[in-house]
Amino acid sequence: MNIDLKGRRTIVTGSTAGIGRAIAEGLARAGASVVINGRTQERVSSTLRELRAQFPDAELSGVAADLATAKGSATLAAQAPEADILVNNMGTARPNGFFDQDDGEWLDLFQTNVMSGVRAARHYVPGMTARGWGRVVFLSSESAINIPKEMIDYGMTKTAQLAVSRGLAELVGGTGVTVNSVLPGPTNSEILSNWMKKTAEEQGITQEDAERQFLKTMRPTTLLNRFTSTEEVANMVVYLCSQQASGTTGAALRVDGGVLRSIA
Template identity: 45%
Template sequence: MEINLNGKTALVTGSTKGIGFAIAKSLANSGAKVIINGRTDDAANKAKAEILASNPNANIETAPFDLASPKGAQELFTAFPDIDILVNNLGIYGTIPFTEISDDDWMNILNVNVVSGARLSRFYLPKMMEKNWGRIIFISSESAINIPDDMVHYGTSKAAMQGLARGIAKVAKGSGVTCNTILPGPTMTEGVAEFLQNVMGGDGKSLDELGREFVAKHRPSSLTGRFADPQEVANLVTYVASPLSSSTTGAALRVEGGIVESLI
């Protein structure tokens, strides 16, 4: 199976590092023109340089806009009015006891994790439907199903994201546009690696060992018993972004190591 995205333009929000960066790199390596998004020129240009260092033929643009704001979104629409693939990866998280989650905390996480993706999808969906081809992909989380008791607001926002994606898929019914969510589990991004070293480090243990200990304690239902690599998430996203996935829409696709105790 060969994934060929030549001639397609993809926007990956929040793609200067972590899962978003892995997705941007994978899409570029599959032939897509990729728009990297971060809030600053420096971050976006650094990510672009890293991709070009490994693939000099990659076609990379940068979009240094804060896409959690209407102003940043409008700047994006002006700079890039037409795309084929939208990966709504932008998101925030944080541990807060439920009784201490303020109204502002709720509004902030819903705005960044849900409303920002709705705003971009609202703009690009009609253009995709006019062309009768497009892909909208939301990066959710297994926390949408297994709501963490220390991140209730985060899990709720990710569950809302799945409802949003299903609704968009229905709006695009009968067209060549699909909309899906991807549910990663614990994934070894730069931020997670730093967290593990700070919270669980010591005794000269490797990141892999620390990750396995964390999963055994906090995600005991995992069938892989480890953190995923960002590239493993990117592999699934790249397939869903491709023409090969034309019959997959309105779905929540899991890449979480079997943590979720569900057959479907």
């Protein structure tokens, strides 16, 4: 399959590292112009330097803005006013105790993981429908289905993304715009890799052993028996952004390594 995205304007939120960075690379490799987004100018500039060296012919730009805030979302919209493809990747997670959290922590995570994508879609999707073509992808998680007891707030936000994605797909049905979500499983992203590195140091084991231990105790239903790579997740996203995926909308597609034990 030859995916050609030449002439398509793409925005990938939270794309200076991890899955977002891999998605940006995949879209640039397919010929799309890509807007990189991160919270700080330093990280955005560093990512752009690296990607321009990797893809010298690609059209790349960056917007430093914290999309967890309405102000940051407005900055992105002002500096990158239109897009054919929107990948709502920005998000975070943190282990916590349900009974120890206050309202502010719940609301902060909801702003980051959910409202950042809501605001971006609200701005960019009307232009897509007017032009008769567009792609929107939300990066959810297998934790949207298997709510982790150590991160109930995170699971809630990932379930909310599935609801927004499906509802938006219903709203734009028949316009040429597709809206889907992707559910990664345990992935060697920046956040989870840092957790595994810290765990390994604390326990005096290798990071590989820490990852195997995590899968055995926290995700025992895995069929892959390893973490997925960011590139493996990105491959699914790039496909959903392509013309070849024109028949797929309103869907939640997994790259979870078989963690979710269901056939639909």
